[in-house]
Amino acid sequence: MELNLTPNTILDVQLGYAKRVLSLLPTVYGANPKACVVTFGCQQNVSDSERLKGMLFEMGYTLIDDIDNADFIIFKTCAVREHAEDRVFGNIGMTKQIKKDRPNTIVAVCGCMSQQEHIAEKIRKSYPYVDFVLGTHVEHRLPEFIYKRLSGGKRVFELSMEDNTVIEDVPVKRDGKFKGWLPIMYGCNNFCTYCIVPYVRGRERSREPEKIIAEARQMIKDGYKDITLLGQNVNSYGKGCSHGVNFAKLLRMINDIEGEFVIRFMTSHPKDCTIELLDTIKECKKVTRHLHLPFQSGSSRILKLMNRYYDREQYLELIKNAKERIPDVDLTSDIIVGFPGETYEDFKETLSLVNEVKFASLFTFIYSKRKGTPAATMDDPISRVEKGRWFSELLKVQEKVAEENIQKFIGKTFRVLCDAVSERDGYMQGHTQGTAVIEFKGDKSMLGEFVNIKVEAYDNGLLGKII
Ligand code: SAH
Ligand code: SF4
Ligand code: F3S
Numbered sequence: 008m009e010l011n012l013t014p015n016t017i018l019d020v021q022l023g024y025a026k027r028v029l030s031l032l033p034t035v036y037g038a039n040p041k042a043c044v045v046t047f048g049c050q051q052n053v054s055d056s057e058r059l060k061g062m063l064f065e066m067g068y069t070l071i072d073d074i075d076n077a078d079f080i081i082f083k084t085c086a087v088r089e090h091a092e093d094r095v096f097g098n099i100g101m102t103k104q105i106k107k108d109r110p111n112t113i114v115a116v117c118g119c120m121s122q123q124e125h126i127a128e129k130i131r132k133s134y135p136y137v138d139f140v141l142g143t144h145v146e147h148r149l150p151e152f153i154y155k156r157l158s159g160g161k162r163v164f165e166l167s168m169e170d171n172t173v174i175e176d177v178p179v180k181r182d183g184k185f186k187g188w189l190p191i192m193y194g195c196n197n198f199c200t201y202c203i204v205p206y207v208r209g210r211e212r213s214r215e216p217e218k219i220i221a222e223a224r225q226m227i228k229d230g231y232k233d234i235t236l237l238g239q240n241v242n243s244y245g246k247g248c249s250h251g252v253n254f255a256k257l258l259r260m261i262n263d264i265e266g267e268f269v270i271r272f273m274t275s276h277p278k279d280c281t282i283e284l285l286d287t288i289k290e291c292k293k294v295t296r297h298l299h300l301p302f303q304s305g306s307s308r309i310l311k312l313m314n315r316y317y318d319r320e321q322y323l324e325l326i327k328n329a330k331e332r333i334p335d336v337d338l339t340s341d342i343i344v345g346f347p348g349e350t351y352e353d354f355k356e357t358l359s360l361v362n363e364v365k366f367a368s369l370f371t372f373i374y375s376k377r378k379g380t381p382a383a384t385m386d387d388p389i390s391r392v393e394k395g396r397w398f399s400e401l402l403k404v405q406e407k408v409a410e411e412n413i414q415k416f417i418g419k420t421f422r423v424l425c426d427a428v429s430e431r432d433g434y435m436q437g438h439t440q441g442t443a444v445i446e447f448k449g450d451k452s453m454l455g456e457f458v459n460i461k462v463e464a465y466d467n468g469l470l471g472k473i474i
Contacts, residue, residue: 017147018174021062024150028066031157035111036078042068043077047095048085050237050273051208052118054188055146056083059117061178062149070180075105079113079153084120086203088375092120099134106136113156115139117146122207125378127164142166143208147174168209175218185455186426187231191219191257192238197276199303200314200381201346201374204239213244216252220260227266232424232455236261236272242279254279255287262291267457269424270294274341277302277325278316285332296333297441300325301341301370305360306353309346312385319356326364337367337441344401345374345394347385354397358404365412367442369405373398416443416469420461423471425453431468445469 032040042063046056059081060070074080080102085091095116102114114137120126122142130137139152145165152163173193181187192213195205219236226234236257238244244254252260254272261270270293275284277300288294300322304310307318317325329336342357361369373394376383416439423437423445435449437460446468447460460471 015175017172018176021147021150022065024154025062025065028150028154028157031154032067032078035157040068040078041071041076042079042081043071043074044081044083045074045098046083047091048083048087048119050188050235051190051193051239052083052085053182054190054237055118057181057188058177058179059083059146059149060180062147064180065178066150066153074102077105078109078111079115080105081115081117081149084116084118086118086120086123086126086207086377088372088377090375092126095120099130099137103134103136113138113153115141115149115152117141117143119143119203119207122166122168123203123378124166127166131162131164137162139163140166142168144168144171147177171210171212173212173214175214181231183231185231185424186233187226187235188237189219189222189226189234190214190237191241191254192244195239196243197240197316198314198381200312200385201343201377203377203380206379208239211240211243211246213246213248216245216250216257216260219257220264223261224264227264227268230455231268232457233269233271233426234261236270238272239274240276240279241272242275242281242284253283255281255284258284258287258291258294262293268293271297273299275300277322280325280329282328282332285329288336289333295438295441296335297337297339298329298333299339299341300329302360303341303343304346304349304353305356305358306349309349309353312348312382313343313346314381319360323360323363335440337439337443338364339368339370339442340364340366341370341372342401343372343374344398345387345389345391347374347382347387349374349389351397354401358401361401361404361408365408366405367412368409369401371398371401371405413443413465413469416445416462417465418462420459420474421445421471423447423458423460425449425456425458428454439469443469445471447471447473449473 044056046052084095121140127140130140194209194211196211198205242254245252302322421439425435425437427436429436429446434446436446459474461474462469462471464470
């Protein structure tokens with residue numbers, strides 16, 4: 008029935024359930040019911056979890072980090088690699104004892120992993136103490152599921168993806184006080200042949216620009232100084248929408264909001280990284296000089312098999328344009344080692360690209376076979392051990408590149424948001440205009456403040472002085 012409701016009514020229905028849960032909880036758990044959200048995976052998941060926490064807070068739960076004392080436990084899972092899924096199963100297993108000790112505890116599994124039928128089936132059969140398995144499109148219905156379960160309802164397995172609208176105005180409880188995530192779109196249409204994300208997150212859905220701007224304004228009003236715009240492919244923001252705002256325009260709109268703050272974004276797909284976007288980054292002073300442009304492989308042959316829509320030459324051309332237009336840009340990337348059919352010759356092209364581009368940092372992964380993706384059926388003759396050797400070789404090359412790269416910051420001055428306490432005694436830390444961490448003398452009172460820092464030396468990290 009609810010499929011015919013508008014997004015706002017859908018949320019209203021859920022807020023209605025939240026109120027009912029609020030009055031029901033003390034009768035089951037006493038005065039102070041507690042909930043714990045355990046998050047795996049990428050920033051999108053972290054951001055989604057902040058909305059789960061917002062809902063749980065509305066329902067009257069106190070949010071805690073310790074699952075042993077929680078009356079409601081929810082695992083927000085990731086399916087991107089096998090290792091991520093193994094970790095989740097290990098954690099779910101731990102709740103068996105908790106349920107034995109306190110049978111009223113509700114255990115839920117949601118996120119990308121639970122969207123997969125075979126995972127839901129495995130939980131149904133082998134993990135009887137899990138109460139809910141929720142796919143990525145129904146998380147906003149948490150109040151309804153909790154209410155029904157507390158009222159004696161059955162276990163819930165809800166993986167429907169029919170409702171492709173973005174549910175707006177879900178209450179949010181952010182983890183940070185001055186650094187915050189701001190989702191601008193959900194899902195992915197790219198279907199890279201190795202990747203599970205499009206299957207578990209569904210098609211691309213962009214939020215309305217007005218909603219994003221309103222949320223950004225609210226965040227700035229609430230004291231946020233560092234806002235990261237999130238999406239699986241942020242630069243396809245607005246495609247297929249009637250409002251005509253693309254990602255570059257959206258960046259300008261956020262940049263125009265008054266106040267001193269920093270705008271970051273991730274992730275960008277090289278195929279959609281336009282000259283308009285590069286110029287926008289250059290012209291918008293609040294946007295960090297950072298481009299995360301995953302290239303995955305330096306071999307055009309492998310890129311084609313990966314369905315990435317660009318080849319080595321096009322990627323290098325894009326990097327050339329980025330460096331020309333934004334001379335102080337920091338480039339970072341993701342790389343997959345050992346894609347099915349990759350040879351050592353192909354891999355050497357990845358190494359040479361890393362040497363050529365000089366990335367500030369890299370996220371490197373050994374290929375992990377994902378059930379249901381096209382790559383899972385491709386021939387994969389290279390052993391895991393061999394792939395491991397290539398992987399170490401790549402890390403060594405990048406280590407050298409990063410070491411050379413970091414020297415360029417010495418002597419330069421940056422406007423830095425003091426965003427964390429450094430591990431170095433008596434030091435605080437922040438970032439350059441891009442991604443590099445700078446440490447400087449200071450104390451906790453500086454957290455969330457902007458300071459001008461001159462970088463003076465490199466000693467296992469950039470060291471600077473407030474000027
Ligand atoms: N949407 C983002 C990436 C999300 S997943 C983008 O396209 O840039 C983050 C990274 O995980 C990917 O860039 C890729 O490098 C890696 N990855 C995805 N699927 C993988 C797999 N099956 N095995 C190994 N690494 C994978
Ligand atoms: Fe996965 Fe490719 Fe989509 Fe990124 S762009 S989420 S790697 S399918
Ligand atoms: Fe993992 Fe889903 Fe993110 S699969 S990487 S949590 S989009």
